[in-house]
Amino acid sequence: MRTLSLLxxxxxxxxxNAQKATVSGTLLDNTQSPVIxxxxxxxxxxxxxxxxxxxxxxxxxxxxTGIAPGDYLLQATYVGLNPLSTPVSIEDxxxxxxxxxxxxxxxxxxxxxxxxxxxxxxxEVKADRTVFxxxxxxxxxxQNAIExxxxxxxxxxxxxxNISVLSRSGVLVYVDGKRLPLTGDDLTNYLQNLPxxxxxxxxIITNPGARYEAEGNAGIIDIRLKKDTSIGAxxxxxxxxxxxxxxxxxxxxxxxxxxxxxxxxxxxxxFGGENFNLMRFxxxxxxxxxxxxxxxxxxxxxxxxxxxxxxxxxxNSTLGVLVGVRQNQDDSRLFNSIEIAQEASLTTDSILIANxxxxxxxxxxxxxxNYRLAQGKRSLNIxxxxxxxxxxxxxxxxxxYFSADRSQLLTEIVNYFDTPREIDIYTAKxxxxxxxxxxxxxxxxxxxxxxxxxxxxxxxxxxxxxxxxDTRSNVFDYTENVTAGYVNLAGKLGQKWSYSAGLRAxxxxxxxxxxxxxxxxxxxxxxxxxxxxxxxxxxxxxxxxKNVLTLNYGRRINRPQYEVLNPFNNQSSxxxxxxxxxxxxxxxxxxxxxxxxxAYRYNFKxxxxxxxxxxxxxxxxxxEDARANFITWENLATQTVYSMNISAPIQITxxxxxxxxxNASRIDNQADYGDGAIVDVQAWSYNIYQQQTFxxxxxxxxxxxxxxxxxxxxxxxFLYETSWALNVGLQKKFWQDKLSxxxxxxxxxxxxxxxxxxxxxxxxxxxxxxxDSRRASISLGYKFGNQExxxxxxxxxxxxxxxxxxx
Numbered sequence: 001m002r003t004l005s006l007l008x009x010x011x012x013x014x015x016x017n018a019q020k021a022t023v024s025g026t027l028l029d030n031t032q033s034p035v036i037x038x039x040x041x042x043x044x045x046x047x048x049x050x051x052x053x054x055x056x057x058x059x060x061x062x063x064x065t066g067i068a069p070g071d072y073l074l075q076a077t078y079v080g081l082n083p084l085s086t087p088v089s090i091e092d093x094x095x096x097x098x099x100x101x102x103x104x105x106x107x108x109x110x111x112x113x114x115x116x117x118x119x120x121x122x123x124e125v126k127a128d129r130t131v132f133x134x135x136x137x138x139x140x141x142x143q144n145a146i147e148x149x150x151x152x153x154x155x156x157x158x159x160x161x162n163i164s165v166l167s168r169s170g171v172l173v174y175v176d177g178k179r180l181p182l183t184g185d186d187l188t189n190y191l192q193n194l195p196x197x198x199x200x201x202x203x204i205i206t207n208p209g210a211r212y213e214a215e216g217n218a219g220i221i222d223i224r225l226k227k228d229t230s231i232g233a234x235x236x237x238x239x240x241x242x243x244x245x246x247x248x249x250x251x252x253x254x255x256x257x258x259x260x261x262x263x264x265x266x267x268x269x270x271f272g273g274e275n276f277n278l279m280r281f282x283x284x285x286x287x288x289x290x291x292x293x294x295x296x297x298x299x300x301x302x303x304x305x306x307x308x309x310x311x312x313x314x315x316n317s318t319l320g321v322l323v324g325v326r327q328n329q330d331d332s333r334l335f336n337s338i339e340i341a342q343e344a345s346l347t348t349d350s351i352l353i354a355n356x357x358x359x360x361x362x363x364x365x366x367x368x369x370n371y372r373l374a375q376g377k378r379s380l381n382i383x384x385x386x387x388x389x390x391x392x393x394x395x396x397x398x399x400x401y402f403s404a405d406r407s408q409l410l411t412e413i414v415n416y417f418d419t420p421r422e423i424d425i426y427t428a429k430x431x432x433x434x435x436x437x438x439x440x441x442x443x444x445x446x447x448x449x450x451x452x453x454x455x456x457x458x459x460x461x462x463x464x465x466x467x468x469x470d471t472r473s474n475v476f477d478y479t480e481n482v483t484a485g486y487v488n489l490a491g492k493l494g495q496k497w498s499y500s501a502g503l504r505a506x507x508x509x510x511x512x513x514x515x516x517x518x519x520x521x522x523x524x525x526x527x528x529x530x531x532x533x534x535x536x537x538x539x540x541x542x543x544x545x546k547n548v549l550t551l552n553y554g555r556r557i558n559r560p561q562y563e564v565l566n567p568f569n570n571q572s573s574x575x576x577x578x579x580x581x582x583x584x585x586x587x588x589x590x591x592x593x594x595x596x597x598x599a600y601r602y603n604f605k606x607x608x609x610x611x612x613x614x615x616x617x618x619x620x621x622x623x624e625d626a627r628a629n630f631i632t633w634e635n636l637a638t639q640t641v642y643s644m645n646i647s648a649p650i651q652i653t654x655x656x657x658x659x660x661x662x663n664a665s666r667i668d669n670q671a672d673y674g675d676g677a678i679v680d681v682q683a684w685s686y687n688i689y690q691q692q693t694f695x696x697x698x699x700x701x702x703x704x705x706x707x708x709x710x711x712x713x714x715x716x717x718f719l720y721e722t723s724w725a726l727n728v729g730l731q732k733k734f735w736q737d738k739l740s741x742x743x744x745x746x747x748x749x750x751x752x753x754x755x756x757x758x759x760x761x762x763x764x765x766x767x768x769x770x771x772d773s774r775r776a777s778i779s780l781g782y783k784f785g786n787q788e789x790x791x792x793x794x795x796x797x798x799x800x801x802x803x804x805x806x807x
Contacts, residue, residue: 029545033545035081040074043072069091071088153647197779317372370383380432439489535555
């Protein structure tokens with residue numbers, strides 16, 4: 001109650017009386033059309049400190065009120081148009097300055113990000129990516145990266161936390177421009193323990209160019225963490241607590257000091273709490289009915305740290321060092337039960353109960369050295385990276401068979417698993433750009449080496465003693481070397497046309513070496529050695545500044561993950577397990593996308609994707625035990641995806657802004673594995689996301705957001721049903737916007753779970769799942785220090801996206 005009273009007191013704090021001086025005007029482009037929702041910023045003339053920020057209205061007009069007497073600089077920015085600046089002098093508090101019409105010229109180069117940003121829109125669509133701004137939604141409070149990705153346009157997260165974009169699987173996850181080499185459960189754990197309060201935005205790149213590595217059929221999701229690029233000493237503190245079925249909390253502290261010679265920055269955070277995930281399946285196979293319940297309850301905690309320094313060697317060159325450390329521990333309990341019955345009678349014969357106890361420790365350390373040189377239209381960027389990832393995992397699993405009424409223990413088989421994993425990644429990358437007869441020529445190269453050592457020790461516990469089962473244990477070492485080079489040319493073809501064309505070549509040399517503890521189980525190493533070519537091209541046509549068409553093509557690859565190549569069983573019970581496939585081939589995809597942008601803000605996209613040897617997750621009956629089923633990975637013959645996406649930010653009233661995103665697709669999966677194991681699945685799918693933001697009196701901001709997902713297909717054969725969620729939030733800022741308080745409630749009707757059906761190779765299954773998605777959260781954020789305007793490039797006035805300024 002004391003906490004609630006304190007919050008009520010904070011939200012009732014009065015606002016100071018505003019000054020009376022105003023500045024107004026109208027922004028027009030070079031066709032004399034209004035520039036809507038541009039950012040207009042008022043800065044002090046002496047030190048460029050930000051005073052106020054407002055967006056333009058539907059007619060391009062703006063009004064800045066409450067200005068004290070003094071000299072100022074007014075700046076206007078809009079992606080695709082050159083920044084505009086004009087001096088403003090306020091003589092007294094009664095001044096009402098009308099600037100009239102101000103014209104913004106069309107930009108001659110592709111802008112990555114504007115110098116000054118007001119409250120950013122939830123979504124920005126650029127030539128090569130879609131930007132989903134986490135700060136653009138109040139309802140991000142208390143959530144993690146996985147939960148936020150469920151809201152991102154064109155992104156789908158399935159019941160096993162597999163991520164797809166535009167209905168295409170095989171997404172690469174980056175963090176601050178660096179590939180995150182985690183997959184499967186390790187990737188899920190990382191994203192679930194990355195709080196929204198540490199995330200600035202998601203860059204969703206569906207058709208990366210030649211400069212990017214070709215891995216990832218669906219492209220790249222680059223998670224950009226929050227950073228501060230202000231001059232002087234600055235910092236921020238955030239605290240969050242949320243309550244669902246279980247309690248979770250996280251906090252972070254960040255700071256930086258920047259002058260003309262050096263920038264030192266760092267951030268640290270911690271997290272902790274409990275979570276649950278409940279899944280139910282009704283399986284029918286081999287004349288049997290199997291009712292399975294999996295209920296995970298996880299308690300995890302950990303910390304993370306990122307720190308570095310940038311040395312500004314000259315006005316054109318920067319040398320940077322960055323170190324990241326992350327550690328987390330979790331103890332989880334899996335309550336697994338399977339009721340076994342004859343399908344004809346549905347009368348339970350026996351019940352298997354396997355209550356797993358898991359203890360996991362994950363340690364991650366990354367190191368980066370970066371050198372950047374920019375002279376006019378020439379730039380050189382060099383990156384050296386090393387990543388060290390360690391996982392210790394131990395699991396105790398008693399398999400207890402009971403009679404139908406659970407009164408009698410029939411048999412008990414106890415197993416213990418010790419499965420450590422070590423991953424080391426070395427990367428060296430060079431990128432160079434220069435002017436070539438008015439065009440931009442880029443070329444570079446990259447070498448990466450991944451070493452993954454996986455130990456799988458299976459023990460039978462007999463009379464309280466653990467005895468290693470050499471039939472079920474193994475060591476699987478995977479080494480992958482990729483050497484790549486690329487060339488890219490981009491420029492303009494007249495006033496209306498622009499283009500980009502590139503070619504990337506990658507040589508892959510990979511070996512999967514399975515070392516069994518019994519010589520009769522030894523298998524020869526699985527080796528991959530091949531050269532692949534990856535062309536990419538893009539064409540942009542500006543009908544006029546407000547009507548732009550884009551056409552993009554790219555060829556990409558998705559190599560099998562090392563964890564799905566290991567053929568040994570990893571079981572949640574004796575009758576439910578997964579095993580890898582050492583003979584998986586890389587999948588190749590060709591993507592074509594057609595886009596249209598209207599009035600700078602309404603975006604439409606049509607996409608076609610054809611994948612050969614699509615790697616997909618299948619579930620089927622076991623050949624060794626008629627009661628058991630297992631998950632494995634296979635190459636589909638083909639997957640064909642047609643998709644579309646529409647995004648539309650709409651100002652309904654001056655105080656009410658809406659955002660709508662619609663995504664639809666048709667997926668066709670085809671494969672024939674012989675012996676009746678056929679995949680022939682076609683499915684339509686759609687997803688609608690909306691967010692409504694309301695500016696309320698006395699500085700309050702309210703938000704209503706949610707999504708509705710239609711039926712579709714996960715993996716190769718699992719057809720899922722509709723789901724939806726509705727979220728509400730309220731925000732108030734205090735002390736000149738230095739302190740922000742957010743209250744939010746997620747999935748208030750608890751409808752974001754999943755239900756579905758699959759049929760493959762003699763196994764028919766229906767299932768459903770729920771997790772701790774209905775939550776109430778409170779978040780506090782405080783900024784301290786100078787908080788001056790961002791440092792700008794001396795020539796363009798723009799912050800360089802390629803540099804790692806501010807970490």
